[in-house]
Amino acid sequence: MTTPSTIALSELAAKGADADFIKQTLQFALQRLMEMDVEALCKAAYGERNEERVNSRNGYRERALETRAGTVGLKIPKLRTSSYFPDFIEPRRTAEKALTAVIQEAYIQGISTRSVDDLVKAMGMTGVSKSQVSRLCEEIDERVQAFLQRPIEGDWPYLWIDATYVKTRQAGRVVSVAVIIAVAVNTDGVREILGVATGASEAEPFWTEFLRSLTRRGLRGVKLVISDAHEGLKAAISKVLKTTWQRCKVHFLRNALAYANKGQRQAVLAVINTIFVQDSPESASAQWRLVTDQLREKFPKLAAMMDAAEQDVLAFTSFPRAHRLQIHSTNPLERLNAEVKRRTNVVGIFPNERAIIRLVGAMMIEQNDEWSLQRRYMQLEGLQSLCENQSARLSAVIN
Incomplete structure (x- = not known):
């Protein structure tokens, strides 16, 4: 059967050898290949x-x-219960070009590491000129900026923000800077990468500007922000988004176990984890206080930390049960950050922060494309209830 996304082969043949014949024939063949893949x-x-x-x-x-x-x-078919991406399309072409551009820029400016010098020579890139590198960088930067500045439409109940660190040159010194990635889920259950930035992870002005840049592009409807305990970010969330903050449970547990010695950590972890298997916010809060009191005599500093962290670590328990596994930590970003580290480690030291955004932004474009081919990330039922609750609260305030 001929699908709506293709045209009949007989129609193509009737066109003859005009200027577009080769391109249209190629389009027909590739489209048919994808349809055959999906049929299988x-x-x-x-x-x-x-x-x-x-x-x-x-x-x-x-x-x-x-x-x-x-x-x-081309029109790439989407499937209901899995994802499909044709083998003949290179899904990471843009990121590979960005990596090449960053390596070339570092090499030309004479600030790359020895490992990058060896890589440049192995790839046969030593003959490139500054003008060639500049054109390649401009081409990629244009695509990355279009992606990072695109309008944000609709409501986004959940927002995850996490940072990883890379090295760059600033004023003749090698410094470590945070690469911030923001991912959100909309009311259709679809997740997208909304923003990327570089800066100081604890600086409130940086976080405030980053969140404001998202709101200027249209970010709204945020009910919960999930992140590590960056003091500057906490203040910025309260100031800009005025919403609930969830302290990453995984990061909290790592911090908590630092108060116990190696032989005690398994027992401490086991007793703390009894909190997170509770069914309701009330029972989780009651268990939190019980566990804290149990630990207070042997681990007074840990107990003090838990006294202060209860509300932030248990914020996720007030949200739909179907979402809790995904919203209690920044784990949904861990795989993304691991890929960023893998790519940035190849460069070692970036020539400037523009180069960081170029490479990481190109990677985010392609990751976003891959996510768009997959099924929705969250169940719709719980997301719709969040919107209904918000509407009910607004009506109560107005009336």
């Missing part, structure tokens, strides 16, 4: 009723593919 994954053709069917289509996602015949517009 679904075990059924487009629109076919088949008892052996194991999956179904869920629309298309448009993607431009650069070829020697020109730019070919």
Whole structure:
């Protein structure tokens, strides 16, 4: 069966050898290859009723593919219960180009490490000129900035923010700077990367400007921000978003175990974890106080820390049960940060902060593309209840 995303082969043949014939033929062939791939994954053709069917289509996602015949517009099929991405499209092409550009820029400016020098020579990039590197950087920067400055539409109940650290040159010195990544889930259950920035992780002015930049682009409807305990970020959340803050449970546990010696940590962890298996906010809070009192005699500093942290660590318990596993920590960002570290470690020392944004931003574009091909990240039922609760509260205030 011919799908809506293709045209008949006979129509192509009738066009003859005009200027677009090669490109249109290529488009037809690639589109048909994708349809055949999806038919095999679904075990059924487009629109076919088949008892052996194991999956179904869920629309298309448009993607431009650069070829020697020109730019070919493709429609990549989406599946309901898994993701599909064709092998003939290189999903990480932009990030690889950005990595090459950053390495070349560092090499030309003479501030790269020995390992990068060796990599440049191994890749045969020693003959590049400053003008070539400049053009490549400008091309990538334009795409990255368009992505990072795009409008943010709709409501985004959950916002995760986390930082990883990379080295760069500033005023002749090598310094460590935080690379901040913000990820959110909207009311359709879809997650996206909303922002990337570099700065001092504890500086309130930096965090305030970062959050304001998101709100200027349209961020709204945030009910919970999940992050580590950055003092500057906590103050900025209260000032700009005026919403609830969730202290990352994983980071909290690491901090808590630092108060116990190596032989005591397993027992301390086990007793603290009894808090997080409670069914309700009330029972979690009661168990928190019970555990804190149990630890107070042997671990007074840990107990004092828990006295101060209860509200922030247990904030997630007031949200829908279906979401709690994802919102109690910044774990949804851990894999993303690991990939950032893997790529940035190749560079070692960045020539400037623009180069950091160039590479990390290019990676985020491609990660966002991959997420868009996957099923929704969160259940809709709980997200809709958050919006309904907000509407009810607003009505109560107005009336």
